[in-house]
Amino acid sequence: MIWTPFLHAACLTLCAPPLQDAPGAEPQEPEAPKAQPAAAPPADLRLHAERVYTGTGEILKNALIEVREGKISSLRPGRSAPEGVPQVKAITAGMIDLSARLHSNFNSVEQSTEVQPHLDVAGSVNLYDKRFARLARTGVTTILVNPLDRNVIGGRGVALKTHGPMEVEARRLKARPILRGAIGSEPSAANHAAFGRPTDFYSRRPTTRMGVEWEWRKAFFDAVAAKRLPEMDFPGAEDLREALAGKRTVMIQAWTTQDIRTAVYLDEEMQREGFGDLDLVIDAGAEAWKEPAMLVRNSTIVVLPPHTAGGRIGSDGAFLAWNTANQLVEQGLTVCLSAHGAGPGPATLGHQAGFAMRGGLSFDQALAAVTTAPAAVLGLSDRLGTVAEGMDADLALWNGRPFAATSRVTGVVIDGTVVVNPR
Amino acid sequence: MIQQSTSLLQRIAKTHLALTLGLLGCSFLLSAQAEAGEKYAVRAGTVHTLAGDAITNGVIVIEGGRITAVGSADDVKIPWDAEVLDVPHLEAYPGFVEAHTSSGMDRPNESVAVAPFLNVRDSIDPVAFYFEDCLRSGVTTINVQQGNACIIGAVGMVVKPRGMTVEEMLVRPRSGLKISAAPKSGMSRATQAQTLRATFTGLRTHLEDLVQQKRSGNDYSRREALYQGRDLSGERGKGRAMMSKGWTVEGLELVPRGEVDEKQEPLLDLVEGRIPAWIYCGAPMDVRLALEIARDNGFLGRTVLVLDDSCWKAADLIAEAGVSVVLDSTLVRTETDPKTEEEEEVFIPGVFKDKGIPFALSSRNSSTESLWFQAAMCMAHGFTRAEALAAITATPASMLGLEGKVGCLCPGAAGNVLLTSGDPLSVTSFVEYVVIDGNLVYDRSTDIRTQHLLEGVVPEGTESHAEEPEVEEDTRKKAGDEGGSR
């Protein structure tokens, strides 16, 4: 029972000619293009599934998917599997984790000042990190990488596929820009009061939650002021103004209800001041269930942290009720799920969807929370999140019903490349 | 939906009292029955006996703690005086069996490295959260053994998660001796191996000394035994030739068994095959030592290996030795090829299944470790449902010498029944009721903790309810009015 997921990855790329030696290979049909000159060239990849969960509420039975140049070129239900075409039980769109936490370490957040809206985490992303491949193996095909939450405003996140070119700029998705920050105890965790002679820049504010909150407000006020007074300009001011103008999603980590409230109030204060309206996403909002009304009022999107057996999660000991996703969805909120990385342990993003279903979420809602909802946050709904013609060929291949504990992702396709061969 | 002849609470209280009074001192196989002659019946939508086909609209009759009849409602008559749990919307499964755990104890490890004279009985905490949580995840039979940080550990026991005293919980005493082939912290592998071997050499020397004393007419051991107040009556007062598949000591029949040093006795039980060994291996290399010790001392046939996930590499050795294993670690192990740096995933139960090695899964009591979840993972990796369920029922039952007694719903077995809202391996199913020995011991509708976890709502009147800040409502209102908390 040992398998090497990447064994055939190299030979199953999107380039023609199609696959020769892999089990997923489709023998070339030499006469086909000649017989019908008008027909499309042979597909780079063909897959057959008993059920394709398209993500639009539709389930296509016995569907044949064709992939050309990294995109789904055709999707036809009611077909039998042609010989040599890999057959699987179920196919969903590749899953998307907005809080994959694949930043490398302390090198992935600039701590010399608290507010760094202009810095892009792309500079510290290590694509050779094994966790990318591990995530890909679990059917997660797109992730958002953010700076480590040790700053108040950590900087810009980067949306990446979990497989592809080995350079960040080549792999970066043209997603809606994300400004990442945090509220809670983490952004102030490294700081301390200066005893005697201050030896480094950690002897400074903030050392409390209110200090963190103050830094947020000051940053926005300063950015607005700098627009009128150019001498007040500072690096990142423009990013903050774009955030206020709604051109940039502001993703704030806030575990507890106290911190979620601070984030929402910050947004509401900006609105009252006439500065703008933040497009707010709460990440790791474990306690969002406690006061959903304010989130509804502000139409905030919530990314939930992974399920735990005991409910408590995160350094602030937030309590994530198992039915949180369902509660929020019932209130009309958009919810995304996250596995917070690639292990350890078997709790993958697919399992998170299952756990959300244990808490009452329907299958379609759970599917949306790991595909279409996060795709919309990234502004990439036209490319990601659903299985439809013209969409990116990012597919999770399942050996049973998706999200069931008794099934798993056995194959993964990213941009038309078979990254994990279903066997 | 539920018809019960007496109030549940009353009944549970009654059972507890009866158990406490009736079971003190009882130390035999399946001690369990609550009140002899009391009858309990379950009627479920489907009864999965795991010992044959599933029965639609099935009935399970439990008398005196044991199942007396299982079958279709058309065939099996429910005694007129039985209390009935009528749940046609639920599915019945046998309770799951935990082959080996060190949970539920005060602390799992003793600092004395060689301590076969200890018994987990003295460490098991009946009110440990672990036992309560076992009910939620459907575990009704638990083999408690000392932790892995030992050389030779305590004697374990099989319990059920029910009862206010260890005696009440008892299913089977002396379920085996814990041994570790992996170094206890602070020890090297060489020291561990050396001490392990020396312990059995020490037993042999002790027995030879006893025989020698008897032969030379020296009665020192008898006086010592009497002085310590040991029982020398009946069988204990008689000598018996050594029965071992390994080494033997000639003339042991001269020594009354009661005169054998209490500290050595569990080891002698092991060597003579009266109790099994649970040997922990933390690395593939430990397997060889574990098997060597078991072979040399004649208890290989009664050995179960408790394995770290790395030990899959020793599967051939284990298959050759013909022993069973408990998987004590993650099921999917990631190995990195040192040359290509590529990662490979190994599904550990798959390795053992392919080699024909009987294996049991073991939980560490979290949502992704509990037995049902692990069995589900086995299915996700290509096991049949029967194979996956066997690893948490029949296989561990047989390791514990309880085949046919637990892990199946068949006549003669303990009346341990789970009633689930659906497939127990489904993430959307819940254990709704648990029956142990014909007593209803768990009802999810009254389980405060599950409610709390599931809905976040802390039931009124409970301790943690007080933790919720009362000002919350006010703050929100005020914030709404003034629009912020400056």
Add this chain to the structure above:
Amino acid sequence: MRTQRRMHTNALLLASLAFVASAPASASSREGDALAIRAEKLHVGDGTVIENGIVVFEAGVITEVGKGAPVPKGVVLIEHAGHLSAGLIALREHAGAGGESNDSSRAVMDEADLAFAYRPHHSEVQGLLEEGITTFVLAPRPGSLVGGLCAVAKTGSEVISRRAYLSICTGTNGLTSNRFPTSLQGSQAELERRFSWPRGVFATAVKGELPVMLDGGSSRTEVQHAIGFARRHGLKGLLVGSTRLGEMAAKIRAAGLGVAISNYAPSTGRRVVEGAVALSEMQVPFGFALGSPNNHPANLRLTAAACIRAGLKSSDALRALTSTAAQLAGVADKVGSVQAGLAADLVLWSGEPTDPGSRVMAVYVDGDEVFQAEDDENGDDQ
């Protein structure tokens, strides 16, 4: 073996020589101090080997090289029963700066000039000579984002180039936890800013007039960033500090950069030495470097030997140690080959220079014998 024995060199004498040598205006060129050496095998530096080749030098400069090169009257001809090559060049070294080669309190030290940190008489320098290293690039220790201008120094003698490289750490080596930048994105933003609106040395570098020495850090990602950075700003120069450079050979070639191979240790060495082979196959110019505090000078040649063991051609290894290194350091018109017109920096070897079993018998810098093996008969301690 040699027909003439010259005075023994000791540290004291070396120090005094160096002191003189470092004075301005080619102090080493002494009138009439001409010499000729005939070696069984003379390695020119471009890959050609002259059997029984003669090199004649005068006033510190090579005047004639060839099999039958005429030896002027009155000039002593030393017969060397062994090999002769140009002095070896280490592409990154901190010797002779006495720990003053960087200032970690500041992230950007763009105007720091390593030539001012060079102490030719420093005790560390003697060790280089004993290993036949006659020229080295004095670079700042990692720790700053921009460490300053690297100098090319003659071992124990003068600085021959003050602006060999601008030293830049694009990777984690430029970070510390207690001053800006603490993060890779911070360091990249700062470097982008400096090079996108370049002034001073940055402008010179962007114009291609000042090569850069890029310490990318050890991981593949960091090396990629370094290469990308160089390409984005059209920078020329050297990549140093990673064991992963071989895997990036194609990208390095595309960026037109050179490589300094270092960090060899048997434990991590396979990657390094196989990388050298990959670079060679990809025709990426590379030399060898020392450049970490615990790197003994002997490691320069041992690394080359390990690369040969992994499949690098011996002649390519020697080129990397001499002429290619000189080209990479921008001093090929002064050192690195046994050619008329170049400095008489010569090493006499007991055997093949890249054979780790060969010993350094004597070293000449600017025509002066600055090192001589103690004794041929019991000279095992060299």
